[in-house]
Amino acid sequence: MGREGGVKILYISVIVIALALCAGGCDKLPIPGAKKGKGQQATPKPPPQVAPRTDAPPSTNAPAKEVESDYVYDPTGKRDPFQPFIAIQTPVKPVDEEIPVTPLQKYDLSQLKLVAIMVGTGGGKAMVEDSEGKGYIIEKGVYVGSRFGKVKAVLKDQVIIEERYKDYMGKVRSKDIVLRLHPPREEE
Numbered sequence: 001m002g003r004e005g006g007v008k009i010l011y012i013s014v015i016v017i018a019l020a021l022c023a024g025g026c027d028k029l030p031i032p033g034a035k036k037g038k039g040q041q042a043t044p045k046p047p048p049q050v051a052p053r054t055d056a057p058p059s060t061n062a063p064a065k066e067v068e069s070d071y072v073y074d075p076t077g078k079r080d081p082f083q084p085f086i087a088i089q090t091p092v093k094p095v096d097e098e099i100p101v102t103p104l105q106k107y108d109l110s111q112l113k114l115v116a117i118m119v120g121t122g123g124g125k126a127m128v129e130d131s132e133g134k135g136y137i138i139e140k141g142v143y144v145g146s147r148f149g150k151v152k153a154v155l156k157d158q159v160i161i162e163e164r165y166k167d168y169m170g171k172v173r174s175k176d177i178v179l180r181l182h183p184p185r186e187e188e
Contacts, residue, residue, distance in 0.1 A: 091147035124154030
């Protein structure tokens with residue numbers, strides 16, 4: 001008998017011990033639907049509980065109970081709990097001035113690359129390049145990007161563009177986007 005025979009004997013002995021332990025406790029458990037044996041007694045059922053009568057007239061000596069009012073939720077001025085926290089920012093188109101749609105407004109700002117800046121006494125000008133390699137000259141006040149971003153300032157190493165949008169509450173907010181001449185990953 002080798003190692004395999006010893007493993008088989010071990011498995012069989014574990015199964016026999018488990019069955020013996022299970023069988024030892026079975027005589028104390030009632031079997032549903034089986035007839036009562038001589039060692040088992042029927043357990044008495046508890047008597048049914050009688051519910052108090054509610055049709056009796058109230059006594060005149062009892063104090064009157066105050067009726068609680070139901071709570072009503074008022075959502076005025078509160079955020080809708082089913083709206084996502086991260087909402088899509090809707091761009092705001094300026095209504096006070098007529099904006100001619102330029103080729104620069106077809107692109108998102110992430111698709112434009114700042115390639116040159118010329119700063120002088122009369123204000124700065126910059127050149128941006130689209131994803132196709134075509135260059136455009138921009139200056140302060142020009143609308144750039146598909147979200148109606150307006151060039152706020154042209155500095156010696158960056159261009160600041162202001163975008164206005166509506167947040168999830170409907171308020172008009174603005175954010176500044178900076179296009180750098182030499183992005184940090186290219187300076188190394």
